[in-house]
Structure formats: structure tokens, C-alpha cells
Amino acid sequence: MTEKELLETLSRNIKFYRKGKFTQETLAEKIGVSVQNINNVEGMRRFPRTENLVKIAAALEVEVYQLFIPQDKTPVIIEETPENEKLRTQMTNEIVEELRLGVNKMLDKIKKESL
Numbered sequence: 001m002t003e004k005e006l007l008e009t010l011s012r013n014i015k016f017y018r019k020g021k022f023t024q025e026t027l028a029e030k031i032g033v034s035v036q037n038i039n040n041v042e043g044m045r046r047f048p049r050t051e052n053l054v055k056i057a058a059a060l061e062v063e064v065y066q067l068f069i070p071q072d073k074t075p076v077i078i079e080e081t082p083e084n085e086k087l088r089t090q091m092t093n094e095i096v097e098e099l100r101l102g103v104n105k106m107l108d109k110i111k112k113e114s115l
Helices: 003-018 024-031 035-042 050-060 064-068 082-114
Strands: none
Touching: 003 035, 003 050, 003 064, 003 082, 024 035, 024 050, 050 064, 050 082, 064 082
16 A cells, blocks of 8 residues: 555545544544644645544544555454553554654655645
8 A cells, every 4th residue: 555545545534434423623623623634634635643643533433543444445353452452552653653754754745846
């Protein structure tokens, strides 16, 4: 999966899980960010900060990793144990940070090229 495909999947999934539950405005209010922030993420212009990605997933009642699974893929079910929870949290934080840095770098490059 390319960085662009990753951002597209994130955007589609946030819209998918948000549909029928929240408008962009109500989701933004619920997690404490601006509507423009949600609009930028869904519009594939910015990758959310790690803490906002976690808040978005919590508000949408999904795990962070589910936001990165294309809708045509079957979600993975992970057994809930304290060890798995600790490992999932650690892995999620590491993955999200790597993704955020990579996508923001790519978007900055695109922005520079378009100027």
C-alpha cells in the first residue's frame, strides 16, 4: 500500500464510520479539534496527529488499526487480554507516528512541487 493509498483508506474509513453518527462538526466538537482539522483529514490534505487519531477512533467506536483497513478487507479480531492490550497500544502508537511522519512528508513534498 502506498502512502497515498493509506491516506485515501483513512479518509474513506473515517467517513464510513462517521456516517449516520456524526457530522464533521459534531465529530470535531466531540474530540476537541476544529472542523477544518476533520475536513483536512477527510479531504486527504493532512494526516491527523497521533492523539487525534486515537480520539477519532474512540469516538467512532473502532480500533485505530481498523481505520487503515480497506473496506473490502475482513477486519482482524484480536482476543482481549492485558498482554494484547499493552502490545496493541505500543504498536498502535509506533505505527501511527511512523505513518503520520511519512504522510506529512509526502504532503509537504507535493505542496512544494505544486508551488
